[in-house]
Structure formats: structure tokens, C-alpha cells
Amino acid sequence: MxxxxxxxxxxxxxxxxxxxxxxxxxxxHDISDKKRLTSDNQHVAL
Structure with missing residues (x-):
């Protein structure tokens, strides 16, 4: 086989x-995604 x-x-x-x-x-890509996620979380918290 x-x-x-x-x-x-x-x-x-x-x-x-x-x-x-x-x-x-x-x-x-993982590093840039983490930076973007941190930035998004800061904007949502405000």
C-alpha cells in the first residue's frame, strides 16, 4: 500500500x-494582534 x-x-x-x-x-502576526487587542480594550474601557 x-x-x-x-x-x-x-x-x-x-x-x-x-x-x-x-x-x-x-x-x-501574533504580536501585532496582541497590540491591537490591548488598544481595543483600552478604547472599550473608556
Whole structure:
């Protein structure tokens, strides 16, 4: 029975690099979302 996703054509180093790049983007969005949420909460409290 063949593996359902097929064979990866990327090297393990490429996979790790792509994963790190993706995590960096998510962390940047998370920081900006926290800042926005804090700002919104301050406006609602007033």
C-alpha cells in the first residue's frame, strides 16, 4: 500500500527552513494582534 501523500521532493533542510519561516510570520502576526487587542480594550474601557 503506497503512502497517501506521495514522496517528498524537498530535503529535510528545506522543510525545516520553510517551517521556521512560517513560524516567524505567525509570531509577527501574533504580536501585532496582541497590540491591537490591548488598544481595543483600552478604547472599550473608556
Amino acid at each position: 503506497p503512502f497517501p501523500f506521495g514522496k517528498s521532493h524537498k530535503s529535510p533542510a528545506d522543510i525545516v527552513k520553510n517551517l521556521k519561516d512560517g513560524m516567524t510570520v505567525l509570531e509577527k
